[in-house]
Amino acid sequence: xxxxxxxxxxxxxxxxxxxxxxxxxxxxxxxxSWYRQDPGMGLRLIHYSVGAGITDQGEVPNGYNVSRSxxxxxxxxxxxxxxxxxxxxxxxxxxxxxxxxQYFGPGTRLTVT
Amino acid sequence: xxxLNQSPQSMFIQEGEDVSMNCTSSSIFNTWLWYKQDPGExxxxxIALYKAGELTSNGRLTAQFGITRxxxxxxxxxxxxxxxxxxFCAGQRMDSSYKLIFGSGTRLLVRP
Numbered sequence: 339x340x341x342x343x344x345x346x347x348x349x350x351x352x353x354x355x356x357x358x359x360x361x362x363x364x365x366x367x368x369x370x371s372w373y374r375q376d377p378g379m380g381l382r383l384i385h386y387s388v389g390a391g392i393t394d395q396g397e398v399p400n401g402y403n404v405s406r407s408x409x410x411x412x413x414x415x416x417x418x419x420x421x422x423x424x425x426x427x428x429x430x431x432x433x434x435x436x437x438x439x440q441y442f443g444p445g446t447r448l449t450v451t
Numbered sequence: 452x453x454x455l456n457q458s459p460q461s462m463f464i465q466e467g468e469d470v471s472m473n474c475t476s477s478s479i480f481n482t483w484l485w486y487k488q489d490p491g492e493x494x495x496x497x498i499a500l501y502k503a504g505e506l507t508s509n510g511r512l513t514a515q516f517g518i519t520r521x522x523x524x525x526x527x528x529x530x531x532x533x534x535x536x537x538x539f540c541a542g543q544r545m546d547s548s549y550k551l552i553f554g555s556g557t558r559l560l561v562r563p
Contacts, residue, residue: 340495373553380455380539380553381494397552428493438482438543438551442493 340364342443344429350449351419359414359446360427369432370412371396371440372404374425381428387412419450454478457540457554465562472557474540482543483516483523484551489536497538498525509525532561 345360363370371386373396383396387406401423403415412431416423426447430440457474464470474483482501486494498509500516500523507514511528523540540554 378460378555379459380555381541382553383550386550430493434500438484438541439496439499440551442495444491444493 342411342429342431342441343441344427344446346446347444348447350451351416352451353420355419357416357419359405359416359429359448361412361433361443362410362414363429363431363441364410365433365441366409367431367439367441368409368434370406371430372402372412372414373428374398374423374429375445376425378433396433408449416448419448421450424448425451454544454552455540455542455554456518457557459557460555461558463560463562464529464530466532468530468557469524470530470534471524472538472540473522473524474542474554475522475543476526477521480542480544481520483514484541485512485514485523485525486539486541487536488539488556494539526556528560530559530561532563535559535561 341364368389370382373381375381382398384402385404387393391403426445428445429443431442455474455476484499485497488494496513503516503520505516513526515524537556537558539556541551
């Protein structure tokens with residue numbers, strides 16, 4: 339199993355550009371989440387999904403969209419990038435049987451200039 | 452906003468020393484977890500705690516779920532250079548769903 343994979347590893351955007359961060363998992367986990375990590379702030383939940391076709395907002399959802407058309411994939415879309423969205427983004431997944439034991443991807447480091 | 456206070460923010464210790472870090476909250480938590488993050492990687496789960504008072508070990512790591520349900524502790528015994536990284540606590544509040552709240556992390560550096 340590859341676990342949770344994320345692409346790209348690094349990305350630089352100009353203010354106003356849009357892009358999609360990809361996340362995929364091959365563990366058949368029902369739940370998937372997106373977090374952002376900023377210095378000194380730990381991880382904050384952006385959006386999450388409890389299954390295909392079902393998504394909900396986390397703590398910091400503004401400026402981001404998600405969709406979940408399959409169990410495996412959970413892309414995160416930045417609609418119009420802003421410098422405040424410079425961060426490291428992590429995707430995570432877990433099963434309903436162990437809801438708190440999340441498996442994280444390697445992260446995408448995004449810089450918005 | 453941030454609801455978990457994790458301390459210390461950083462530690463620089465000698466190889467072989469023991470390490471202690473903790474997380475506290477003003478809210479009651481159902482579950483406490485401890486993760487480790489290596490540079491350039493995502494966090495990896497070390498220990499999960501599900502009951503107040505629970506004490507769980509994973510090799511040289513020992514974590515405890517505080518009896519008040521508002522705190523948790525992680526101890527690392529006989530530290531080695533590969534213990535270097537950032538350690539995060541995370542918790543699930545009683546009034547929320549499965550969503551986790553993360554502490555701000557403890558950066559551990561080990562001097563060989």
